[in-house]
Amino acid sequence: MKLKAILITGTLSVLTLACSAANAEDKLTQLKEQGFARIAIANEPPFTAVGADGKVTGAAPDVARAVFKKLGVNDIVASVSEYGAMIPGLAVGRHDAIAAGLFMTPQRCAAVAYSEPVLCAVEAFAVRKGNTKSIKSYDEIAKDPKAVIGVEGGTTEQKLATAAHIPTDRIVIVPDGQSGLKMLQDGRIDAFALPLLSISDLLSKAKDGSLESIAPVQGTPVQCDGVAFRKQDTALRDAFDVELKKMKASGEFAKIVEPYGFSAKAAMSTSRDKLCSASN
Numbered sequence: 001m002k003l004k005a006i007l008i009t010g011t012l013s014v015l016t017l018a019c020s021a022a023n024a025e026d027k028l029t030q031l032k033e034q035g036f037a038r039i040a041i042a043n044e045p046p047f048t049a050v051g052a053d054g055k056v057t058g059a060a061p062d063v064a065r066a067v068f069k070k071l072g073v074n075d076i077v078a079s080v081s082e083y084g085a086m087i088p089g090l091a092v093g094r095h096d097a098i099a100a101g102l103f104m105t106p107q108r109c110a111a112v113a114y115s116e117p118v119l120c121a122v123e124a125f126a127v128r129k130g131n132t133k134s135i136k137s138y139d140e141i142a143k144d145p146k147a148v149i150g151v152e153g154g155t156t157e158q159k160l161a162t163a164a165h166i167p168t169d170r171i172v173i174v175p176d177g178q179s180g181l182k183m184l185q186d187g188r189i190d191a192f193a194l195p196l197l198s199i200s201d202l203l204s205k206a207k208d209g210s211l212e213s214i215a216p217v218q219g220t221p222v223q224c225d226g227v228a229f230r231k232q233d234t235a236l237r238d239a240f241d242v243e244l245k246k247m248k249a250s251g252e253f254a255k256i257v258e259p260y261g262f263s264a265k266a267a268m269s270t271s272r273d274k275l276c277s278a279s280n
């Protein structure tokens with residue numbers, strides 16, 4: 001009887017593996033036939049960007065485009081989404097993947113199948129020069145009853161602000177980076193939170209000498225994203241990781257991300273397992 005049970009279990013495992021491989025091939029075959037992968041982005045340079053001509057660039061789409069090409073999927077088609085809408089959009093099939101700098105957190109890792117790390121970043125605040133409220137951390141904002149912070153909806157900054165117990169009436173949700181800077185300039189918020197490279201890009205374009213950045217925000221971790229796939233597309237994710245690993249080893253990965261200001265070494269020195277289990 002035991003042998004029969006073992007044989008049945010073994011057969012089921014082989015069938016499961018075969019189904020998983022078939023699913024992978026199905027999804028990859030579907031993308032190859034489609035000729036492109038539909039990715040969600042946020043249009044937050046240098047992570048992701050859409051030019052006036054509609055051209056999609058940024059470190060995350062550039063890496064995704066290169067890896068998909070090696071998998072036989074010749075292009076990517078991007079749609080701009082708020083961070084908080086990306087995972088729901090992926091789940092309902094609006095996107096084939098998210099390549100947007102969507103940082104790995106335990107909650108997100110439970111909802112999607114992340115690739116290995118791609119882009120890592122430290123956290124920053126944009127503040128008015130002189131930083132009158134001397135804002136260096138989320139805790140300081142929480143302790144100052146007059147301090148108001150701006151964050152984008154569904155972001156890790158919103159999570160960090162909530163985790164620091166900043167009251168919701170002192171957390172302003174803004175739709176995008178430009179709106180966040182405008183509210184800072186108008187004095188409606190005292191700090192606007194994004195990763196440092198995003199804040200630096202915004203400040204360099206704003207050319208407003210009355211604003212400055214504070215980084216790294218005290219008490220916040222270095223965060224890294226991966227390309228996110230649907231949970232059921234883990235075999236496609238694994239195929240993506242095989243090519244990503246080769247690009248990291250050959251130096252091709254560094255050639256893509258470093259001109260944008262990202263450290264290839266930072267992404268290569270950590271892992272999905274570490275980032276998904278981090279209690280940030």
Ligand code: 6CS
Pocket residue numbers: 044047083100101102103104152154155156157194195198
């Ligand atoms: O994953 C996130 O929520 C974030 N990623 C980026 C690139 N910007 C907003 C937020 O920090």
